[in-house]
Amino acid sequence: MALAHAILAVLVDCPNSGYDLAKQFDGSVGFFWAASHQQIYRELSKLEKQGWLSGEIIPQEGRPDKKLYYITEAGKQELQAWIAQPCEPAAIKDDLLVKIFAGYIASPKIILDELQQHRQAHLEKLSIYKTLEQRYFQNLQTLSLAEKFHYLTLLKGISYETDWVAWCDRAIEILR
Amino acid sequence: MALAHAILAVLVDCPNSGYDLAKQFDGSVGFFWAASHQQIYRELSKLEKQGWLSGEIIPQEGRPDKKLYYITEAGKQELQAWIAQPCEPAAIKDDLLVKIFAGYIASPKIILDELQQHRQAHLEKLSIYKTLEQRYFQNLQTLSLAEKFHYLTLLKGISYETDWVAWCDRAIEILR
DNA sequence: TTGACATATGCAAACAGTTGCATATAATTT
DNA sequence: AAATTATATGCAACTGTTTGCATATGTCAA
Structure with missing residues (x-):
């Protein structure tokens, strides 16, 4: 379940909307974790329900409203615990x-x-x-x-x- | 559906049993395509039903019988067609x-x-x-x-x- | 003689990822 | 006026992968 942790890893740096996350996963973050916007939105809902993120709707003018996600203390602890567990080198499919x-x-x-x-x-x-x-x-x-x-x-x-x-x-x- | 093609790519070189394939996917082939034995056996059945492979049961002494899979002409053509289609650089998840x-x-x-x-x-x-x-x-x-x-x-x-x-x-x- | 290891194959449930579709606002371009 | 692009979010169906379990034979070592 490392998409969750990849999202937490981005949000621990600063809050982002799903749209902004999708752009990052399409850019430099995408180098180490690939994910589509559909996947990201689904995961964000899940993480909010779990209490690892909290979302806040930001009204905007001249463009659709967005929902900013913040990492919670529980989310940060989960990320820290996950980082502390050893992992295997990535599986390759080329x-x-x-x-x-x-x-x-x-x-x-x-x-x-x-x-x-x-x-x-x-x-x-x-x-x-x-x-x-x-x-x-x-x-x-x-x-x-x-x-x-x-x-x-x-x-x-x-x-x-x-x-x-x-x-x-x-x-x-x-x-x- | 590139596991299918990875299997075809190995079998076009020489026939193999599921067990031998699993070992190869755990070794040098595993460098460019990771797959578990469960995945491989399931895929082999599917490919045989599709007519891209044909299987032959080889009775053995001192060890369980094995099923050798050969690539068919249709399988080879499929592999050639797949190779001819352009592909994207692999997505990374690390x-x-x-x-x-x-x-x-x-x-x-x-x-x-x-x-x-x-x-x-x-x-x-x-x-x-x-x-x-x-x-x-x-x-x-x-x-x-x-x-x-x-x-x-x-x-x-x-x-x-x-x-x-x-x-x-x-x-x-x-x-x- | 019990347990571990190598050979050999496979099912089923749960989880993750892809693909196609859907909606809505606003600015810019044709 | 219509089409395109950028912003912004999401569902549903399908496909692919992982994990846990299951079975069976034979060898070798403790």
């Missing part, structure tokens, strides 16, 4: 690598095109992450503790995408 | 990075211990993959096409684990 595993039954062009496209996609993510790094995490010394931890997840995002780009290059080289 | 994102609410010791444990786990995987590399993929030139593709997935496994170990080191360094 379509591209399944394709590559059986790549010899397809035409080389199809495989090479797919590799090129993935290379491009990873390069774009990498560029976004590097922009974030330059904008928000210029010098380590001045960062707050919370910022340091956020930066660590960004660093993983950067090395993850860098590694993918390098592997695509190598794969293309080997197959050509 | 418990450890969720923990790190909110790591500032936990005690430093808990975080550092968890980082050390993950570093160790990734190092062990890396060692297994490097052993496989030395044993089966010594020189690129002599590899068959199928082996080259299999090697590419192993290469990704190696760089993935290497990247994790490096990140753990960096994270521990920054937090200390």
Whole structure:
């Protein structure tokens, strides 16, 4: 049930609406936890009923009202307890690598095109992450503790995408 | 429905029983697709009903009988069609990075211990993959096409684990 | 001889995630 | 005036995954 904890992890930093959460899960948070807005809204209701979050409707002008969620003391304690439990490295499910595993039954062009496209996609993510790094995490010394931890997840995002780009290059080289 | 395709991708190389498949999904194939034996057996029945696989019961002595699954022509065509469709980079769900994102609410010791444990786990995987590399993929030139593709997935496994170990080191360094 | 381990297969319930649909306001573009 | 985009929220059906349980044979060690 780690979507719950991913939401708590974002809200412990600052309150957010479901819409804002969905945008974050589509952006930098999405690097380590993917979730759709439908999933997020459903989970938020559940977490509010459980008492880990409290919601407050904020009337807005010029746009629909929104519901801001705050983490409760119980929610924070739950998050702390969850963090303290050891966890396993993440399970991987990667379509591209399944394709590559059986790549010899397809035409080389199809495989090479797919590799090129993935290379491009990873390069774009990498560029976004590097922009974030330059904008928000210029010098380590001045960062707050919370910022340091956020930066660590960004660093993983950067090395993850860098590694993918390098592997695509190598794969293309080997197959050509 | 990519578990189906991951199974087809293994069986297109050579026939296997559910038990053997489960072991492979727990080993090197597990690097790019994680699946439990329950999932695998259920999926195998489904794929046989669909006509993508055919199963043959092999009587054995000194151990329970097993059922060997072969990919059918229809199954191979399905796999080829699936490979030809473009796919997105894999969605990530990583418990450890969720923990790190909110790591500032936990005690430093808990975080550092968890980082050390993950570093160790990734190092062990890396060692297994490097052993496989030395044993089966010594020189690129002599590899068959199928082996080259299999090697590419192993290469990704190696760089993935290497990247994790490096990140753990960096994270521990920054937090200390 | 009891217990653990390896081989070998599978069901069923609970939980999580995806996909398609639905609604509503307001600004901007065509 | 109509279409599109951004904001904002959510339900329902389906599909996929996890967890716990269940069964059966044979070997090896305590």
